[in-house]
Amino acid sequence: MRKLIEFIRSVYVVVLFVVLEAVAVSYYAHSTSYTQARLLARSNQVAGGVRGLFAGIRRYFTLGSENRVLLARVTALEERLAAYEEAQTAARLDAYMAGIAESKYRFATAAVVGNTANRAQNLLTLNRGRGDGVVEEMAVLSPDGAMVGYVIDCTERYAVVLSVLNTSFRASGKLAGSDYFGSIYWDGLDPHQVVLGELSKYADPQPGQEVLTTGFSQYFPEDVLIGWVESASLNENRTSYTVRVRLAAEMTRLVDVVLVENRDRFEILDLERSEQVKQHTRLK
Template sequence: MYRLVRFFKRYYAVFLFVLLEAGAISYYANSTSYTRATLLAGAARVTGGIEGFFASAGDYFSLRRENAVLLERLAEAETRLHAAIPAGDTLAARTDGMKYLFGTAKVVSNSIARQDNFFVIDKGTADGIEENMAVLSPEGAVAGYVRRHSDHYAVCMSVLNGSFSIGGRLKGSEYFGSVYWDGTDPREMTMVDIPRYADVKRGDTVLSAYSLRFPPDCFIGTVASVSESPDGIYHVIKIRLGAKMNALSDVLLVKYTDYEELETLAGEHFSDADKKKK
């Protein structure tokens, strides 16, 4: 009881101020119909804003869940498209007669600011994950591939890695070259080996080509700029990445079932073999 009395004695000025303010606001609010309407309108705006904020937040998390479900359905559809199999089969379920198997995962860790970037997904050996499986963004753009894995997680080499390389071609053209990241802009990659006489325009689409990790014609990005190589023999093309690597959350996994056989046969001669740093 003594502490309660001390508390009120110490803060009585604050309580008195709040009481007087409440009385003043009440008197003002009931003085005229206009002031009552004005205060009610203001309260409605504040309440509406708060409700709108929480509704938007709820919609956002609901959208994330819906996107994950849609990606799962897309993986099943892509697998069945390449070979007729029952819905619900997983990456580890069947491989007979199929070149590509599709699955999904969530990104739990990601980096874009280093010279050699990686990201981690929440699927591993127990989910049928294997090394060299392709990883695509939800839009189907090239994002990286599986490098190492444990029972429940996998580390993936990002396209934003100095050792990453993939064969690419210009859509609607017979020309193809090598696509890699030069370690500067995380939104762009570089394409070389396209001959100087090839017609390349800004906005042209670049797709995967002659890759064993990635299915044919996976979207890599669009041409952002074109210049000549120092020797004037080929174009140096900057590609605006299709995958939003700084916002990667859900991904699509692709397993090429003949990879090991062809790796044994061709080894480092793959068009998308890891670049050897000098």
């Protein structure tokens, strides 16, 4: 009891001050309507601040769940975007393939199941044959569109390709940006190079210049990339260039290829072999 009296004696001044302040504030608050409105506004402001503080604290502790919800939404949107892009790509491919179907060239793909590069007569074997629409004399390109060779024989399931790295291979090639052309062949030396021979002395080939197909060949479309000029030298009579060309196709690393058929090839061959043409070309 004595300690309680001592405690009350030590704090009664503070308690009395608080009680008097409360009475004064109550009297002031009820003195006029203006003061009541001001105190109400201030109390609402303080209460709003306190509620905002606690709301911020609650929001902080719920950030994890909110992030998970946002992540799920982002994932759903990404899936929808991927589906949209896939649909757009499919539409573009359909349009592209429709355009191809209307052109004079027909395209197919195949995998390389056999390949040599260390002989004079190198060949490739493909896992597609007549049953897949492959026919003799189809051009064969690398996946990025560079010259590889052309089909020389087929079975129902397989095809054999005369590689550009074959000393029997022949095609026509030209320097990019010019009308000068010559004969493409392999001399059996370097599996990364072929030769562009019989090129006009006026051609002026430059190192790094692209070498392309001419379109004169019955096998290859025009402007198929063959490679790039590495070096050039005039023959002894200084009438033509012999150009060494770095192949664009990695012949020793081929996995897949693209086959190209000229739809007009048989019509052109039949015309060139017609009896009328033979009559005009027969020696007299």
